[in-house]
Amino acid sequence: xxSQTFWRNLTLAPALILFAxxxxxxxxxxxxxxFHEVAWLNRISNWSFVGLRxxxxxxxxxxxxxxxxxxxxxxxxxxxLQMILGFGLALMTTQITRGRLFYRxxxxxxxxxxxxxxxxxxxxxxxxxxxxxxxxxxLVGLTPQDWLGSSQLALxxxxxxxxxxxxxxxxxxxxxxxxxxxxxxxxxxRTDGATGWHCFRYLTLPLMIxxxxxxxxxxxxxxxxxxxEIYLLTGGGPGTSTEVISFTxxxxxxxxxxxxxxxxxxxxxxxxxxMIIIAASRLTMxxxxx
Amino acid sequence: xxxxxxxxxxxxxxxxxAAAPLAAQDQVPVTIVINQSPWFxxxxxxxxxxxxxxxxxxxxxxxxxxxSLEKQRTAVRSxxxxxxxxxxxxxxxxxxxxxxxIQPLTDIDPDFKLxxxxxxxxNSVYWDPETQQINAQTxxxxxxxxxxxxxxxxxxxxxxxANGLEVPTTWDQLYxxxxxxxxxxxxxxxxxRGQRGTFDVTFDVMAYVWSHGGGIFADQKGGDFxxxxxxxxxxxxxxxxxxxxxxxxxxxxxxxTQTNVIQNMATGRAGHIQGVxxxxxxxxxxxxxxxGLVNYAPxxxxxxxxxxxxxxxxxxxxxxxxxxDRQASALAFLTWFQGDEAQRAYAEAGSPPVSKAVLESDxxxxxxxRYMTALADSIPNARLxxxxxxxxxVLSVTELxxxxxxxGELPLKEALNTAAQEIHDVxxxxxxxxxxxxxxx
Numbered sequence: 058x059x060s061q062t063f064w065r066n067l068t069l070a071p072a073l074i075l076f077a078x079x080x081x082x083x084x085x086x087x088x089x090x091x092f093h094e095v096a097w098l099n100r101i102s103n104w105s106f107v108g109l110r111x112x113x114x115x116x117x118x119x120x121x122x123x124x125x126x127x128x129x130x131x132x133x134x135x136x137x138l139q140m141i142l143g144f145g146l147a148l149m150t151t152q153i154t155r156g157r158l159f160y161r162x163x164x165x166x167x168x169x170x171x172x173x174x175x176x177x178x179x180x181x182x183x184x185x186x187x188x189x190x191x192x193x194x195x196l197v198g199l200t201p202q203d204w205l206g207s208s209q210l211a212l213x214x215x216x217x218x219x220x221x222x223x224x225x226x227x228x229x230x231x232x233x234x235x236x237x238x239x240x241x242x243x244x245x246x247r248t249d250g251a252t253g254w255h256c257f258r259y260l261t262l263p264l265m266i267x268x269x270x271x272x273x274x275x276x277x278x279x280x281x282x283x284x285x286e287i288y289l290l291t292g293g294g295p296g297t298s299t300e301v302i303s304f305t306x307x308x309x310x311x312x313x314x315x316x317x318x319x320x321x322x323x324x325x326x327x328x329x330x331x332m333i334i335i336a337a338s339r340l341t342m343x344x345x346x347x
Numbered sequence: 348x349x350x351x352x353x354x355x356x357x358x359x360x361x362x363x364x365a366a367a368p369l370a371a372q373d374q375v376p377v378t379i380v381i382n383q384s385p386w387f388x389x390x391x392x393x394x395x396x397x398x399x400x401x402x403x404x405x406x407x408x409x410x411x412x413x414x415s416l417e418k419q420r421t422a423v424r425s426x427x428x429x430x431x432x433x434x435x436x437x438x439x440x441x442x443x444x445x446x447x448x449i450q451p452l453t454d455i456d457p458d459f460k461l462x463x464x465x466x467x468x469x470n471s472v473y474w475d476p477e478t479q480q481i482n483a484q485t486x487x488x489x490x491x492x493x494x495x496x497x498x499x500x501x502x503x504x505x506x507x508x509a510n511g512l513e514v515p516t517t518w519d520q521l522y523x524x525x526x527x528x529x530x531x532x533x534x535x536x537x538x539x540r541g542q543r544g545t546f547d548v549t550f551d552v553m554a555y556v557w558s559h560g561g562g563i564f565a566d567q568k569g570g571d572f573x574x575x576x577x578x579x580x581x582x583x584x585x586x587x588x589x590x591x592x593x594x595x596x597x598x599x600x601x602x603x604t605q606t607n608v609i610q611n612m613a614t615g616r617a618g619h620i621q622g623v624x625x626x627x628x629x630x631x632x633x634x635x636x637x638x639g640l641v642n643y644a645p646x647x648x649x650x651x652x653x654x655x656x657x658x659x660x661x662x663x664x665x666x667x668x669x670x671x672d673r674q675a676s677a678l679a680f681l682t683w684f685q686g687d688e689a690q691r692a693y694a695e696a697g698s699p700p701v702s703k704a705v706l707e708s709d710x711x712x713x714x715x716x717r718y719m720t721a722l723a724d725s726i727p728n729a730r731l732x733x734x735x736x737x738x739x740x741v742l743s744v745t746e747l748x749x750x751x752x753x754x755g756e757l758p759l760k761e762a763l764n765t766a767a768q769e770i771h772d773v774x775x776x777x778x779x780x781x782x783x784x785x786x787x788x
Binding site: 097102119185186187203207294295296309313314315 | 416417420424445447448532542545597599600601602603604610611614616743750751754755756
């Protein structure tokens with residue numbers, strides 16, 4: 058028995074070592090870097106220990122504050138819309154008996170397009186002077202809008218792009234789950250006189266909660282990492298209206314070459330996101346057990 | 348040999364002959380890390396000419412602006428740089444000089460000299476490692492200019508003629524002319540580059556700020572780092588910029604990139620732009636609706652001070668961390684590049700040259716090179732925006748605060764006062780003595 062356990066552990070070892078090398082070591086390095094400042098002189102890097110100074114700077118950093126706030130707002134609004142639309146489309150698709158494959162293919166098309174191309178397509182569509190959206194508005198006698206250059210509209214415009222891009226992801230996951238729901242309980246419910254709404258409210262929704270939770274958490278994780286759409290569409294502006302935390306890290310870490318401070322922002326962001334996701338998961342699980 | 352075999356050998360020989368350079372390769376291949384700018388296609392053609400003439404191979408690693416900077420930093424900090432020439436921007440080259448990453452060119456070849464016809468762009472090619480300052484007298488030659496990227500005024504010559512307008516030398520005159528041409532959304536009096544980026548809106552506003560006597564620091568070269576971004580003079584410069592944007596500018600000035608501004612001119616929607624010379628774009632019928640209609644002048648100034656353009660030029664430096672044969676090969680290319688023939692070919696390929704001799708030659712009288720006179724007139728007054736290694740951090744502040752002021756997200760005075768405090772903090776942390784002015788009320 059002891060020998061069996063030993064061999065089991067031994068066979069796990071390569072995977073554990075690989076995990077440690079690829080995940081833990083970079084994380085430890087990142088945390089260590091966040092307590093230092095790195096300067097280059099005569100081609101030599103000088104690491105100086107600065108204690109918690111990099112972390113103390115966070116609260117006064119306009120871009121960090123705006124980045125966290127906009128990222129949370131972006132993630133919550135975009136993911137909520139994607140979940141509602143994705144679930145709605147999935148429910149409708151399950152009702153279709155003919156051409157289901159066709160609709161499924163059409164609905165998932167946006168997810169197949171790389172983010173950088175999506176950014177370019179929508180930037181053209183949002184263009185104040187040449188964009189198709191403003192052309193249509195003018196055609197019906199409305200005033201053209203500054204979709205990406207106005208502080209009031211820019212974040213909303215980016216959210217629309219993200220919803221268009223990622224709703225298929227929710228659709229796909231939820232459709233797969235809907236198709237596995239047992240048909241017999243629906244038949245039993247209908248025999249007992251349940252309406253369509255009753256079936257949805259008391260059968261589909263409770264049975265779908267695990268799938269909805271997983272999809273929500275997956276999407277939230279991805280939404281917190283949004284970068285390419287912002288980079289192409291607005292560059293974080295105007296002002297700080299579309300500044301998201303990935304972009305702040307990119308600026309501080311790479312463009313400004315503040316590696317220590319950039320590492321501190323990264324560590325703080327990981328902590329904030331982990332807290333939000335844990336809280337969201339617990340809330341959903343609590344709902345599920347109720 | 349079979350018939351097919353003979354045919355294949357013949358085709359291969361023809362192909363080899365056609366691709367063969369005029370001379371045999373005598374240098375190891377060179378890799379240049381460079382950004383994708385409006386002038387890049389011209390540079391690419393000159394590189395092809397060099398390969399054809401010398402047989403030496405040049406590889407170009409082309410990147411977006413910020414991506415090029417990151418690659419350069421990574422390259423010089425590694426054991427051996429994968430790049431032999433770094434094409435560094437005016438905003439960031441000091442960081443490479445200060446950290447000792449760039450090999451003085453005379454250390455590679457003691458006989459190497461900058462061609463007297465080549466501009467030094469506010470002496471940015473000379474660096475004194477002892478004093479850590481740009482200094483033409485005590486510094487050694489660290490780079491060769493590659494492109495004279497600085498803003499000049501582009502205006503619609505046909506509309507000027509039709510409306511009897513005169514080329515402006517002050518911002519007030521420009522405002523008046525722009526008002527005449529302004530007919531939105533068909534035509535904007537002026538299109539400005541107000542979006543926040545790496546070195547975007549700051550590059551656009553500095554001509555306004557300097558010509559009103561303002562600035563970011565009092566005297567960087569002289570070591571006076573008093574923050575003057577919230578001085579009354581800087582305020583006046585910004586007020587002029589915003590007045591043009593609000594009254595006769597594009598409705599989305601705060602969201603306009605360099606590409607948007609060029610696009611507005613190329614599609615005939617802008618009466619003026621303040622842009623870097625990219626003449627090939629506007630005179631190419633496949634890319635422009637205003638072929639032959641755009642003319643050029645130095646950026647305007649005020650009654651008290653002539654126009655001062657911020658330098659956004661590009662410098663070619665050779666990193667220290669490459670073997671001697673690669674350094675020699677890189678220098679061979681730069682030696683060739685600064686010659687009269689290469690500079691003329693560079694201009695003919697659609698990119699502004701860095702040679703005074705070419706800019707002031709008979710070429711400037713030809714219609715397709717009509718930008719040359721404006722450029723030659725601008726260079727002597729042009730200034731470096733930064734001569735400090737903290738440029739990237741200061742730029743992050745100015746890009747955000749100028750953009751917020753233009754978009755109206757922050758009142759102008761508040762934006763400038765906030766920027767002053769943030770720049771002060773950056774400089775103090777870097778160990779500079781950095782006095783501040785009283786906040787604007």
